[in-house]
Amino acid sequence: MNKLRKFAALALVVPLSIALAACGGNGTASAPASTSAAASGPKSGTLTVWCWDPTFNIYAMNEAAKIYQKDNPDVKINVVETPWDDLQTKLTTLAQSQETKQLPDIFLMQNNAFQKNVINYPDLFKDYSQSSVDFSQFPQGVTAYSTVDGKNYGLPFDNGTAITALRTDVLKEAGFTIDDFTDITWSDFLAKGKVVKEKTGKPLLSGQAGSADMIMMMLQSAGASLFDAEGKPTISNNAALLKAIDTYQQLVKAGVFAEVNSWDEYVGSFVNSNVAGTINGVWIMGSIQSAKDQSGKWAITNLPKLDGVDGATNYSANGGSSWAISSNANYELASDFLAKTFAGSKELYETILPSSGALANWLPMAESSVYAAPQKFFGDQAVFKKVIEFSQQVPKNNTGAYYYEGRDAVSAAITKIVNGTDPSAALDEAQKAVEFAMK
Amino acid sequence: MTRALRRAPGYLFLGVSALLSVLPLYFMAVSATNTSQDVLASRMLPGGALVENFLALVASQDVASAMWYSTLNAVVTTVLALVVCSIAGYGFEVYHSRGKDRLMSFLLLAMMIPFAATMIPLFQMFASFGMVNSTAAVILPAIATPFLVLLFRQSARTFPHEILEAARIDGLRELNIFFRIFLPTMRSTYAAAAVITFMTAWNNFLWPKVILVNNTYQTMPMLISNLRAGYVTDYGVLMLAVLLASLPTMILFLVLQRSFAEGITGAIK
Numbered sequence: 001m002n003k004l005r006k007f008a009a010l011a012l013v014v015p016l017s018i019a020l021a022a023c024g025g026n027g028t029a030s031a032p033a034s035t036s037a038a039a040s041g042p043k044s045g046t047l048t049v050w051c052w053d054p055t056f057n058i059y060a061m062n063e064a065a066k067i068y069q070k071d072n073p074d075v076k077i078n079v080v081e082t083p084w085d086d087l088q089t090k091l092t093t094l095a096q097s098q099e100t101k102q103l104p105d106i107f108l109m110q111n112n113a114f115q116k117n118v119i120n121y122p123d124l125f126k127d128y129s130q131s132s133v134d135f136s137q138f139p140q141g142v143t144a145y146s147t148v149d150g151k152n153y154g155l156p157f158d159n160g161t162a163i164t165a166l167r168t169d170v171l172k173e174a175g176f177t178i179d180d181f182t183d184i185t186w187s188d189f190l191a192k193g194k195v196v197k198e199k200t201g202k203p204l205l206s207g208q209a210g211s212a213d214m215i216m217m218m219l220q221s222a223g224a225s226l227f228d229a230e231g232k233p234t235i236s237n238n239a240a241l242l243k244a245i246d247t248y249q250q251l252v253k254a255g256v257f258a259e260v261n262s263w264d265e266y267v268g269s270f271v272n273s274n275v276a277g278t279i280n281g282v283w284i285m286g287s288i289q290s291a292k293d294q295s296g297k298w299a300i301t302n303l304p305k306l307d308g309v310d311g312a313t314n315y316s317a318n319g320g321s322s323w324a325i326s327s328n329a330n331y332e333l334a335s336d337f338l339a340k341t342f343a344g345s346k347e348l349y350e351t352i353l354p355s356s357g358a359l360a361n362w363l364p365m366a367e368s369s370v371y372a373a374p375q376k377f378f379g380d381q382a383v384f385k386k387v388i389e390f391s392q393q394v395p396k397n398n399t400g401a402y403y404y405e406g407r408d409a410v411s412a413a414i415t416k417i418v419n420g421t422d423p424s425a426a427l428d429e430a431q432k433a434v435e436f437a438m439k
Numbered sequence: 440m441t442r443a444l445r446r447a448p449g450y451l452f453l454g455v456s457a458l459l460s461v462l463p464l465y466f467m468a469v470s471a472t473n474t475s476q477d478v479l480a481s482r483m484l485p486g487g488a489l490v491e492n493f494l495a496l497v498a499s500q501d502v503a504s505a506m507w508y509s510t511l512n513a514v515v516t517t518v519l520a521l522v523v524c525s526i527a528g529y530g531f532e533v534y535h536s537r538g539k540d541r542l543m544s545f546l547l548l549a550m551m552i553p554f555a556a557t558m559i560p561l562f563q564m565f566a567s568f569g570m571v572n573s574t575a576a577v578i579l580p581a582i583a584t585p586f587l588v589l590l591f592r593q594s595a596r597t598f599p600h601e602i603l604e605a606a607r608i609d610g611l612r613e614l615n616i617f618f619r620i621f622l623p624t625m626r627s628t629y630a631a632a633a634v635i636t637f638m639t640a641w642n643n644f645l646w647p648k649v650i651l652v653n654n655t656y657q658t659m660p661m662l663i664s665n666l667r668a669g670y671v672t673d674y675g676v677l678m679l680a681v682l683l684a685s686l687p688t689m690i691l692f693l694v695l696q697r698s699f700a701e702g703i704t705g706a707i708k
Contacts, residue, residue, distance in 0.1 A: 048653070053669035054499045080653045083668030086661075093649050097563040102571055102652050264674070268479035286671040290475060 044074035045333050048104035050082040050090075056286075057108055057157065057321070060352045064341035067348050071340075075333065084110055088117075095121035105329035106338070111145035111160060111320045112403050118148045119401040126325040127151040131335035133343045141394040142361050146322045153324055155338050156361035159282050160320025161391040162217050163300045166204070166277035168379055174199040178299040183314055186218075186247045189304040193256030202276040205251065206269040209259035209418075212411040213318060217279065218244035221316035222309045223395035226406035226434075233406060233438070235413075235431040236424065240309045245414060245423055247306065252418065279303060281318035282387050286357050288377075295377045302390055315393040320361070359384055361391065402438055409433040467685070470678035478674035492675045499676075500662050502683065509641060509658040510687065512577050516640040517633055519582045525629065527583070528591025529617055533603065543592070546585045558649060565650060576650045577658075581640055587632055594628040594702075595621070630695040631702025638688050659684040 051057040058079050065077035082090065087107060094102055100123055109117065118125055129135070129152040135143050138156045146154025168178060174196040181189065193204045207214050219225065224240035227233055235241065251257035258275055260266050269275045271291045278284060288298060302314040323342060325334045341348050342362070349360040350370040365371055366388040374380040400406075409430035416426045470478045473486035496502060531543050561580060562571075570576040598621060606616045622629070644660040651657065663684060666677045692699065 052665070054665075055671070056669055078653075081665050081668075082654075083664050085668075086648050086664060089645070090649060090652070093559055093562050096559045097566065099563065099566045099571075102566070264479065264672075267672075271476055272480050283670040286669075290671060 042072045042074065043333055043336065044072070045330050046076040046078055047106060047330065047334055047337060048078045048080060049106045049108075050080050050087055050104045051108035052081060052083045052087065054081065056356050056358055059356050060157070060348075060358050063351050064337075064345070064348055067345050068337050068341055075337070077337075080104065082107075084108075088113065091117065091121065091124060095124050098123075100124065100326070100328050103326040103328040105326060105334045107324050107326060108157065108321050109146075109154060109324050111142070111154075111156075111322055112399055114146045114154055114322060114324075115148060115399045116401045116403060118146075118153050124324075124327055125153045126327050126329060126331055127153060128155075128325050128331075128335050128338075131331075132339040133335060134339075135343075137343065137363050138361050139363065139391050139394065141317065141396045142320065142322075142391070144396045145320070145399060146324070154322030155342055156320065156322045157342060157358075158321055159359040159361050159387060159391055160317040161282050161359075161387050161394060162221075162279060162303055162316040162318050163282050163284075163387060163390070164277065164279050164303055165284065165288055165298055165300045167273070167294070167297050168299050169297045170196065170200050170202055170276035178301050181304075182301040184304050185307045186251075186304040187307050190247075190250055190254060190256060193251070194254050196276060197255050200276065202274070203258040204256050204275065204277050205279060206258040206260055206266055206275045207278075208263060208266055209261060210411055210415045212407050212414060214257075214279065215241070215244045215248055215410060215414060216407060217303070217316040217318050218247065218306055220395060220397045221303055221314065222306050222312040224309075224311070225398040225400075226410065227398050227400040227402070229398065231400040231402070233402070233431055233434040235406065235410065235434060236428045238427070240306065240312075241410070241427065242423055243306050243309050245417055245427075248414070249418060281320065282359055283319060283357075285383070289357075296379050298378050299381055300378060300383050300386065311395065313393060313395060315390050315395070317391075317394045317397065353384060359387055363388070363392070402434060405437040406430075406434050409437075467678055467682055470675060471682045473675050473678075475672070475674045475676075478678060488675055489679070492673075492679045495673065496666075496676045496679055500665060500680070501657070502662065502680070505657050505659045505662040506683070508574065508656050509660075509684075512574060512643075512647070512658060513637050513640040513687075515574075516578050516581045517636045519578070520584065520587060520636045520640075521629060521632055523583050524587035524632070525591045525622070525625070526617065527588045528593075529595050529621060531588065531592045532595035532598075543588075546588060550585045554645065558646065561646075562649060571650060572652050572655065574656050577643075577647045577656070578640075580646065581636075581643065584636075587636065590632055591625075591628065594625055598624065627698040627701035629702070630698030634692055634695050634699050637691055641684075641688055 049061055051061060053059075058081060061077065061079050065075075068077075069075060087109075091107075094100060103124065129150075133152075133155055135152050135155075142156040142160075143152065143154075146152065146156070164181060166178060166181060171177060171180070176192060176196070180192060184192075189204075196202065196204055205214075219240055222240045222244075224238065226235050226238070226241070248257070252259060258269065260269055267287050270278050270288060273291075273294070278288070285300075288294075303316055305314045306312040323338055325331060325338070346365065346368060349358075349362060349365050350368060352358045353360075353370060366385065371384040371388060372382050373384075375383050410427075412433070413421075413423075413426040413430040416429075417423050466481075466483065469483060469485050471492060472489040473482050474488045474491070477486055477488075531539055565571060565576045602620060603616060606620055611619065642660060643658075644664070647656075647658050648661055648664070651661070654661070659680075663677070663680050666672065666680055
């Protein structure tokens with residue numbers, strides 16, 4: 001008995017002391033050493049970059065390197081392939097162990113995670129508002145993700161503007177065209193969706209059950225958020241959120257939105273022609289185009305807007321990512337590199353678009369002829385130009401430090417609501433969960 | 440005839456269970472030969488895209504290097520872990536004392552601490568040794584595990600003390616008793632421990648991912664993770680990589696299968 005008590009005490013003390021050791025210490029980040037000379041003349045050095053998709057952002061980074069190397073042949077870009085989830089784990093480990101020396105010069109970060117990381121781990125980032133990068137050439141709604149206290153920590157890379165992509169052949173069967181789904185409201189969408197379902201048997205949309213993606217896009221389209229300007233959660237009594245959830249529920253009930261169990265099933269649902277469309281960030285076009293037999297049968301348009309909500313628009317966003325410069329970077333070189341490529345080279349964006357579908361946030365690209373070219377897969381629509389136009393009208397989204405906690409709580413609430421719980425009660429509970437997480 | 444009939448429901452149940460357990464493996468193998476679109480459509484027949492998938496995989500990832508470092512890590516970890524833990528387990532049992540019992544209980548407590556809690560201090564430690572980005576840093580923390588020490592200690596308990604006494608009287612030195620008598624009789628325990636350690640080391644993901652900051656020494660699980668990172672996943676290529684990554688553990692298990700079962704159930708010849 002005595003023995004047992006001793007062990008119980010030990011069992012408590014050991015993990016505790018380890019946890020304490022892990023939390024302790026709050027040293028200062030080492031100041032970045034600026035090694036390169038002033039702006040003039042070719043530069044030299046190596047930039048290490050963490051990003052994650054060989055056909056997308058890694059490809060884009062390597063193309064950027066080639067362009068920069070024309071004027072600066074002695075600069076090397078070393079890309080380390082690091083999937084986003086692993087990148088976040090590495091950043092957390094490095095920040096908590098104060099080993100910022102191991103950071104690369106540049107890393108890519110999901111827009112939704114930006115605020116959280118800058119607020120929790122400021123030692124990892126370098127403010128580059130004063131660099132030669134002109135942040136005003138990006139949509140405000142997008143730079144807002146990576147701006148904290150008026151300082152720019154990230155250069156927007158891939159576009160997360162939301163699109164409605166629909167199968168024109170299925171719409172035709174039901175007597176509609178893509179124009180019938182342009183600049184409409186969700187109640188219109190629902191009514192037309194029911195007709196499509198009735199005549200063709202196909203739902204218009206699909207998505208993962210228990211995922212808040214759709215709701216968050218609806219919310220942002222009305223300029224609403226789960227948090228107020230001070231970062232306090234505003235989940236309960238949030239009119240836009242209640243309307244979004246109500247709309248979602250009606251879509252599911254009418255069979256216009258098919259719920260599936262996983263991301264892979266979601267992709268499968270439109271690749272296998274089980275649903276007639278999808279609403280998501282523009283990057284979903286990559287998955288849509290993997291079904292080569294559906295070429296010419298797709299078209300895109302803007303989103304339906306919420307009925308009766310102040311500030312509702314037909315534009316939203318989901319995802320997207322931005323380049324951060326680390327506190328351990330060769331700052332002069334890294335900022336000059338980004339300014340001359342991702343924030344200054346039409347050639348770069350025109351090269352990467354056709355082969356990777358990486359769509360710029362950089363506004364000068366709206367005039368590019370490559371962006372205006374009709375796309376065969378999308379029935380000769382100039383889809384890229386369209387998306388750049390959409391992107392300028394996307395309302396700003398206040399993500400805050402607890403975006404993911406808020407999103408998770410709302411996801412849980414949606415599951416409860418779909419199963420019959422009263423929406424305002426479920427949201428009150430979600431509000432409490434987020435407040436608890438913030439303590 | 441009646442006996443066969445009586446047994447039929449049992450066989451049916453076992454047959455269905457076996458089928459259900461094999462199905463995911465079958466799907467993995469078949470999907471490696473199909474295109475991404477066919478995988479998403481759950482095609483259950485072999486397709487003709489194996490070569491295509493292989494070329495795409497090799498073009499985007501350095502599979503040979505990842506296989507080599509995975510093998511290196513797993514083999515070195517297994518050999519060292521078996522040596523260290525079996526000596527420890529043997530010592531705990533054969534040179535028994537109250538103090539050692541306490542120490543053993545303390546070791547077992549360590550099993551309760553999740554790795555996530557020790558990861559950051561561990562990282563700091565290896566960083567201060569200048570060992571970030573080295574295979575040694577991947578291997579070292581995996582060598583001594585409380586579970587293996589416990590496994591060997593329990594099997595040492597079934598080792599007859601009379602043999603030990605007899606060997607001592609015959610003048611065999613302590614270390615030789617371990618190597619010449621204990622080790623050969625405990626083959627099945629070693630086999631079980633080898634399979635478990637190899638599998639854990641081969642599948643280890645979090646720690647290698649964190650300590651190997653650049654990808655020079657990337658392992659297979661890290662490579663598979665890369666394949667799922669993009670906006671578009673090629674499921675055929677992914678399944679092929681998963682298949683390649685599971686082959687070594689499957690082969691090892693099949694080779695040591697009989698001893699493994701004996702080792703786990705604690706049989707001694």
